[in-house]
Amino acid sequence: MNVIVVGSGIAGLTAALHAHEAGHRVSLVTKGALGDGCTGFAQGGVAGVYGPGDSAARHAADTMAAGAGLSDAAAVDVLVDDAAARIAELIARGVAFDRAPDGRLLLGREAAHSHARIVHAGGDATGAAISLALVAAVRHTSIDVTEHAFLVDLLMRDGSVHGIRTLVDGRLVERETDAVILATGGAGHLYAHTTNPLGTTGDGIAAALRAGAAVADLEFVQFHPTILVSEPAFLVSEAVRGEGATLIDDEGRRFVFDTHPDGELAPRDVVSRAIARQAAAQGSPVRLDATMLGAARLAERFPTIDRVTRERGFDWAGEPIPVTPAAHYLMGGVVTDLDGRTTLPGLFAVGETARTGVHGANRLASNSLLEGAVFGARAAAALSDPHPPFRSRNRSASPRLADQIRDRSDRVRQRGGHEGFTRAALQRLMWDDVGLLRTEDGLARAIDVILAWQADAVAPATVAEHEDANLLLLAAETASAARNRTASVGAHYLEAPRLERV
Structure with a gap:
C-alpha cells in the first residue's frame, strides 16, 4: 500500500x-x-x-x-x-x-x-x-x-x-x-x-x-501554567514543581492552595487559572520558587532550563523567577x-x-x-x-459555521468596532475572549468578529496566507464549540458575563 x-x-x-x-x-x-x-x-x-x-x-x-x-x-x-x-x-x-x-x-x-x-x-x-x-x-x-x-x-x-x-x-x-x-x-x-x-x-x-x-x-485548549516572563516564550517544565518548586505571590504565599488542595500539583487548568487571577489581582507576575532545590540539583536535573534562565538574566537557584500561562496543547x-x-x-x-x-x-x-x-x-x-x-x-x-457567516458579518459591519484582520489581531481576540477565562459575551463577540473576517477573506496563495485561513477556520470552530458548551469543565472555564466593551 x-x-x-x-x-x-x-x-x-x-x-x-x-x-x-x-x-x-x-x-x-x-x-x-x-x-x-x-x-x-x-x-x-x-x-x-x-x-x-x-x-x-x-x-x-x-x-x-x-x-x-x-x-x-x-x-x-x-x-x-x-x-x-x-x-x-x-x-x-x-x-x-x-x-x-x-x-x-x-x-x-x-x-x-x-x-x-x-x-x-x-x-x-x-x-x-x-x-x-x-x-x-x-x-x-x-x-x-x-x-x-x-x-x-x-x-x-x-x-x-x-x-x-x-x-x-x-x-x-x-x-x-x-x-x-x-x-x-x-x-x-x-x-x-x-x-x-x-x-x-x-x-x-x-x-x-x-x-x-x-x-x-x-x-x-490547555494553557501551560509556567512560561518564563521573557521573550521569546520559554516553558519551565511542570517537572520542576514535581521536584518540589512552589508558586508564590508577591508576599511569598503559596496561593494555589486557595483554589485546590493539591496546590502546585493540581491539574494544569486549575493552576493556570489560579496564576492568571493572582497576577491580575496583584498587578504583577507570580513567581516560581525553585531555590530550595539548590544550584547543583537544578543544573543536573534541568540543564536546559538552567541554561536558558541564566542566559536571560535570571538566577533561579538564588531567587524565584516570574512565570505566566500560555497556550500549550489542544x-x-x-x-x-x-x-x-x-x-x-x-x-x-x-x-x-x-x-x-x-x-x-x-x-x-x-x-x-x-x-x-x-x-x-x-x-x-x-x-x-x-x-x-x-x-x-x-x-x-x-458545528459548521458557513451558513452563519453572511448574516453575522453584516451585523458586525453595521455595529462597527472591530479592527481589520491581521494574525496578531486574531491572536489577541482569541487570548482575550476564548482563552483561559471565558464569558458568554466574550465568546459571542469573538464569533461575530471572526466570521466578519472570514467573509472578507480572499483566496490564499502563499504559505502565510494559507496559515491565516487555517487559523481563521479553527478560531471560528473553537469559539463556536466553546459557546455551545454552556457548563465549565476542565480547560473550558466560563466566568460571569463581562460588561459590554465601550
Missing part, C-alpha cells in the same frame, strides 16, 4: 517507521525540516513506567481524573496498556533515558500524577532526544522524505481521501496515495502567547475540516477510533492533530508524547483495513 504521512513529530515519525516496517511504501511530507515541530521542545518526559505501588490502572485513573471525567475510557486503557511496549521501542531506537547508577530508569513526577512514572532524557530534554533518535531511524530507511512542503488540502474521490495537495517552492503539487496519516500537530498560534514553535497553525485539522471529517473538543482535533481512523475513509490522524478521547477536558502531563507513540503505531498497524465504517464514539463534530 502507498501511504503518505504528513508531519514529523513523534506521532508522524512513529507511524512512518511502523508503516515502513510493515512493508508499505511510505512517503513522509513535513512543513519544515524533518523533526521540526513541538516534539523537540518537550521537556518533562513520557509517562508509563510503573514502580512499586503504581500500575497502569493508577495511571488510567489519574488520566481520567485530569480529563474531568470526559476522557474515553477505552482510549485511556489502550494508552496505558501499550505504554511499556512503546517506551521499550524508543529505547531500542536509541533514546537514552536518564538512569540511576545501577541502571534503573529514573522516574519523575508531574502535576496530577499520583506516582513518579515519567521517564526523561537529558534531564529536561526528552523531546529533543526522542526527535533525534526517530529522525535518524527514518533517515536510515527507504522512506521518501519531502521537507518544506505545506499541506494545502486533502484530495477527495467518491467520499474517500486519496491524496494531498501541497505547496512546495510556490508551486502546487498533488500526490495520490492509498491512505493519508495526518500528524501535523496542534494550533497554538491561535493565541497571542503560546509555547508552540512557529508554524503550529492547525493545518491538518483545517484540511480535515474542509474535507468533511468530524472534529470535536476544540474548546479544550485536547480536541480530528475525531478518530482507537486505531487512528477518522470519519473519512483513507484518512488517519495521530498525535495532537487527533482527538483520540484520551485527554478529555484536560491533558495529564507527559501523556502527549506517549499518545503520539502509541497511536502512531496503532494507525500504521490499521493500514491494512483503512476503510471500515466509523462514527464518532462520544461526541459530535463542532
